[in-house]
Amino acid sequence: MAELRHNPLSGQWVIVHVEDSWGPEKYEREDHSILAKATCQFCPGREFFTPPEIEAVRRSPPGSRPNSPGWQVRIIPNKFPALRIEGDLDLRHDGMYTLSNGIGAHEVFIETPAHERNLADLNDDEMFHVIDKYQSRLNDLTKDRRFKYILIFKNYGESAGTTVEHPHSQIIALPMVPQYVAQELEGTQAYYDRYQRCVCCDMIAQEYRAGTRVITDNAQFLAFCPFASGYPFECCIIPREHTCRFDTMNDGEKYALGNILRETLAKIKGCLWDPSYNLYIHVAPVNDGPQEHFHWHIEIVPKLMRTVGLERGTGFFSVPTDPDHAARYLREAAVIARR
Amino acid sequence: MPEFRQDPVIGRWVIISVERARRPGNFIDPINRRRRDDDQACDLCVKPENPVYTLGDICVVRSRQPSATSGQQTSIPDGQNGLYEVIKDVGIHETVIETPDHVSNMADLPVGRIREIVQTYVARFNEIEQNTRLTHALIYKNYGLSQFAHHACSHVMAMPVASLEISEKLSGAQKYFRDHRRCVYCDLIEREIKDKKRIVVETDDFLAVIPFAARFLFETWVIPKKHHADFAQGIRGHEEGLARIFKIVLQKIKNGLDDTAYNWVIQTAPFRRQDVARGKWRTIDVDYHWHVELIPRLTRMAGFEKGSGFYICAIPPEEMAEYLRDKEI
Numbered sequence: 331m332a333e334l335r336h337n338p339l340s341g342q343w344v345i346v347h348v349e350d351s352w353g354p355e356k357y358e359r360e361d362h363s364i365l366a367k368a369t370c371q372f373c374p375g376r377e378f379f380t381p382p383e384i385e386a387v388r389r390s391p392p393g394s395r396p397n398s399p400g401w402q403v404r405i406i407p408n409k410f411p412a413l414r415i416e417g418d419l420d421l422r423h424d425g426m427y428t429l430s431n432g433i434g435a436h437e438v439f440i441e442t443p444a445h446e447r448n449l450a451d452l453n454d455d456e457m458f459h460v461i462d463k464y465q466s467r468l469n470d471l472t473k474d475r476r477f478k479y480i481l482i483f484k485n486y487g488e489s490a491g492t493t494v495e496h497p498h499s500q501i502i503a504l505p506m507v508p509q510y511v512a513q514e515l516e517g518t519q520a521y522y523d524r525y526q527r528c529v530c531c532d533m534i535a536q537e538y539r540a541g542t543r544v545i546t547d548n549a550q551f552l553a554f555c556p557f558a559s560g561y562p563f564e565c566c567i568i569p570r571e572h573t574c575r576f577d578t579m580n581d582g583e584k585y586a587l588g589n590i591l592r593e594t595l596a597k598i599k600g601c602l603w604d605p606s607y608n609l610y611i612h613v614a615p616v617n618d619g620p621q622e623h624f625h626w627h628i629e630i631v632p633k634l635m636r637t638v639g640l641e642r643g644t645g646f647f648s649v650p651t652d653p654d655h656a657a658r659y660l661r662e663a664a665v666i667a668r669r
Numbered sequence: 670m671p672e673f674r675q676d677p678v679i680g681r682w683v684i685i686s687v688e689r690a691r692r693p694g695n696f697i698d699p700i701n702r703r704r705r706d707d708d709q710a711c712d713l714c715v716k717p718e719n720p721v722y723t724l725g726d727i728c729v730v731r732s733r734q735p736s737a738t739s740g741q742q743t744s745i746p747d748g749q750n751g752l753y754e755v756i757k758d759v760g761i762h763e764t765v766i767e768t769p770d771h772v773s774n775m776a777d778l779p780v781g782r783i784r785e786i787v788q789t790y791v792a793r794f795n796e797i798e799q800n801t802r803l804t805h806a807l808i809y810k811n812y813g814l815s816q817f818a819h820h821a822c823s824h825v826m827a828m829p830v831a832s833l834e835i836s837e838k839l840s841g842a843q844k845y846f847r848d849h850r851r852c853v854y855c856d857l858i859e860r861e862i863k864d865k866k867r868i869v870v871e872t873d874d875f876l877a878v879i880p881f882a883a884r885f886l887f888e889t890w891v892i893p894k895k896h897h898a899d900f901a902q903g904i905r906g907h908e909e910g911l912a913r914i915f916k917i918v919l920q921k922i923k924n925g926l927d928d929t930a931y932n933w934v935i936q937t938a939p940f941r942r943q944d945v946a947r948g949k950w951r952t953i954d955v956d957y958h959w960h961v962e963l964i965p966r967l968t969r970m971a972g973f974e975k976g977s978g979f980y981i982c983a984i985p986p987e988e989m990a991e992y993l994r995d996k997e998i
Contacts, residue, residue: 334830336754342833345759412686412973412981413671426856427881432671432684481979483972491971502973506673509681509978513833529752536751557753610976631975643934643962644807644826645834 332648337558338529339517340510344558344647351652352562354659357634359603360489367445372496374399374443381407384437385466387459403459404440405467408500411436419476419505435471435503439463445496448486448604450595457588458581460499464611465584467501469577472616477503479511479615487606490633499609507615514612515624522623530625531572533557543657546593550586553594555653555660560641561631562651563602565594565660568627574614576626591628593665598632601663606633672985674882678853679841683882684981713766713820722796724789726769732762732824760803760828765789767821774812774928775821776919783912786823787904790935793825794901798940803827805835805939808900813930814966831939838936839950839957846956854958855896866987869994870917874910877918879990884980886968887926887989889918891961898957900937917998918963925996926965933963 331349336342371379377397386401394400407415413434421430441449441460452460464482471480484499485492492498507515521529537543537554545553545565553567567590569583579587598607609630614621641647671686722729767786772778778786790808797806806827831839845853861867861878869877869889877891891914897903904911922931937959939950950957974980 331757332759334756334759334828336830338752338754340833341836343828343830412684417670425860426677426853427860428675428677430673432673432686481973481977483976485972489969491969500973504979506682511977513978532752536753539751557750608972608975610972612976629976640809640811642964643834643932643936644809645832646826646828 335558337517337556337560338521338533340513341517342513342558342560342645342647344560344649346558346649346652348652351655352650353655354563354602356650357562357602357605360487360606360633362487362604362606364446364495366495370445370494370496372404372440372494372498373445374401377404381409385463387463399443401440401443402456403442403463405463406438406440408436408438412502413504430505433476433505435474435477435501437467437501439467439499439501441497441499448497448595448599449484449499450592450599452592454585454589454592457592458585461579461584461588461591462581464499464501465577465579468613471501471503472577474503475617476505477616478618479504479507480613481508481511481610482613483608483610485606485608487633490606490608492606507618511612511615515615515621518623518625528572528623528625530568530627534568534570542654545597545657545660546590548586548590550583551590553590555657557653559649559653559656560647562634562649563598563632563656563660564653565598565630566627567591567594567630568625572625574621574624574626576611576613594630594660596665597660597663598630600665601659602632602634607631608633676841676880676882677857678845679837681882681884682979683884684979685883685985686981686983687985711771711820713764713822714769714771716769717766721763722789722792724785724792727785727789728766729789729793729825730764730766732764756829760826761797761800761806763793763825765793765823765825767823771819772821773819774919774923775810775823776916776923778821778916780909780912780916783915784908787908787911790823790825791901791904791908797825797827798901800827801942802829803940804829805831806937807835807934809932809934811930811932813928814932835936839938839953842957843950843952846952852896852956852958854892854960858892858894867990869921869990870914872910872914872917874907875914877914879986879993881986883982883986883989885964886982886984887922887965887993888982889922889963889993891915891918891963893959896955896958898938898954898959899941900935900959903959915961918993920998921993921996922963922965924998925993926967930966931963932966933961935959935961 332345332347335344335346383396383404383406385405387403388394388400389402390400413432413436415435417431417433419430419433468480480503482501518529543555551567552570556566607630611628613626614624671684673682674685675682717728717730720728720730794806808825810823842853858876867878874894875891877889880890938953938957
């Protein structure tokens with residue numbers, strides 16, 4: 331039997347198959363053999379193939395020159411940017427239609443010099459530097475007043491849409507708030523208007539009470555499978571205390587975030603045979619006054635079904651795995667600690 | 670220079686990015702490749718035993734796809750789940766087997782057959798509307814996307830709620846009507862006929878266009894020129910017309926885009942029973958306009974789109990329309 335579940339944050343309705351729920355073995359597996367190392371432009375020693383770096387963490391040797399080996403995390407402009415950084419937005423109307431110039435920033439984080447490693451394989455220290463750079467780029471791009479939203483995301487694996495093997499994530503700065511974030515802002519606002527509370531804070535409390543969808547937690551963060559997940563084995567990582575601020579996280583919080591993110595990714599990798607996945611960080615809009623009611627979070631969506639299409643057009647998501655079931659698999663997946 | 674364009678109905682922004690079109694590997698979806706290798710015995714070739722409806726040799730069956738169940742006992746939210754709302758037993762899901770022959774693409778069916786398929790949809794709509802638990806019905810097709818898709822079939826789905834995507838479309842049209850006292854789709858038809866450059870094909874009673882703010886490569890909207898909020902009523906007298914333009918558009922996509930996988934959805938108003946008419950959708954008969962949205966599956970949805978709802982379309986809609994317009998059928 332299936333049931334319809336309402337996501338109180340986004341407003342989405344999801345069809346969840348609570349009976350005959352699929353375990354990990356029912357999904358297609360994907361091969362992630364390393365094929366392109368010899369020609370990889372993100373590997374150390376090939377820095378001249380990429381646009382010049384914007385920032386880098388340089389550790390071995392410390393203080394090595396920009397655009398040369400010795401980096402741990404390296405940030406470069408996207409060679410194939412979806413948007414242009416120079417120019418004015420020039421928002422204009424053409425009869426019933428509205429358009430503007432494609433102004434924005436599109437950068438790439440190379441997460442590690444090691445081509446065959448993967449975010450789930452980094453140690454806590456390396457993870458910290460990745461998170462730290464996410465924050466640093468977010469803060470720098472926020473200074474550009476043209477931008478209203480900054481999306482940090484990662485595509486891992488071919489079927490999740492990546493065209494580069496080397497571990498990397500991306501950041502896009504946009505002059506408008508994307509639809510899904512707007513929906514979440516609206517959902518949060520509507521819930522607040524009704525109950526004078528944050529929907530995410532209530533959700534966290536309920537998830538702890540129920541316990542069945544919790545994957546793991548630490549002092550600052552909770553990882554769980556949302557009750558109305560839109561995709562099987564979808565995971566959410568969220569700060570336990572209410573905050574809309576990703577930009578002001580301190581080192582301890584960044585370390586804790588890196589830790590739970592790596593652990594969750596390692597569990598996904600172990601439990602679902604290293605699937606492709608998409609990861610995105612939903613922060614509050616920038617340069618648009620206080621957004622205190624928003625509660626930032628990370629969504630991770632393993633790409634397990636390559637041949638679906640129900641949600642496209644109909645807007646109904648069909649999820650073959652009960653999130654309770656998914657969380658149990660992920661909770662029980664053993665992970666080796668890397669320090 | 671890439672461009673942001675805003676959808677006039679729901680206000681969603683897309684990026685029209687010419688440069689990215691050159692990226693290798695962006696257009697070919699491995700789904701298309703795999704589909705042709707598959708040559709299993711086809712379940713839909715066997716005449717079904719208990720069809721819920723037939724018209725000639727078109728059969729409608731309760732679906733084996735587990736998207737929904739029988740729908741007779743849909744319950745209202747039960748409040749047992751704290752802040753989470755749940756509706757047990759979700760609705761109706763039926764499969765329309767379009768032909769007994771093992772033809773996979775609707776583009777290859779004759780116009781007369783497509784007309785009968787459209788009539789079948791109307792009959793199913795009218796019956797499903799009798800179930801007062803259900804508020805919204807959708808008809809959709811996934812071609813080349815699943816294991817059932819080798820034999821031409823489409824699906825009827827009816828739910829006790831509208832999805833967010835549909836609600837936003839309905840709200841967007843309602844808002845446009847409030848601001849302009851006109852139907853946004855009627856305005857769109859007028860504008861597109863004047864501009865010409867985004868038209869794929871125009872017939873007496875329908876218009877097929879690439880939308881100004883297309884999300885996907887070769888996304889095509891088929892819109893009836895005659896205003897009606899509701900598919901099952903608005904189509905009366907135009908069944909043949911819809912079949913004809915469907916055939917043309919599907920053939921153009923098949924021939925022009927290497928027999929790509931695609932899906933389409935008939936977007937129609939919720940059932941307008943008395944209670945609906947008095948409530949939220951008071952002006953729906955004048956503000957909403959049924960239509961079909963067709964989306965070829967030429968690109969993968971990556972993290973940016975999935976995480977933001979912000980789509981990047983790599984070819985300007987005007988160029989896509991020109992390409993399909995000039996395609997021989």
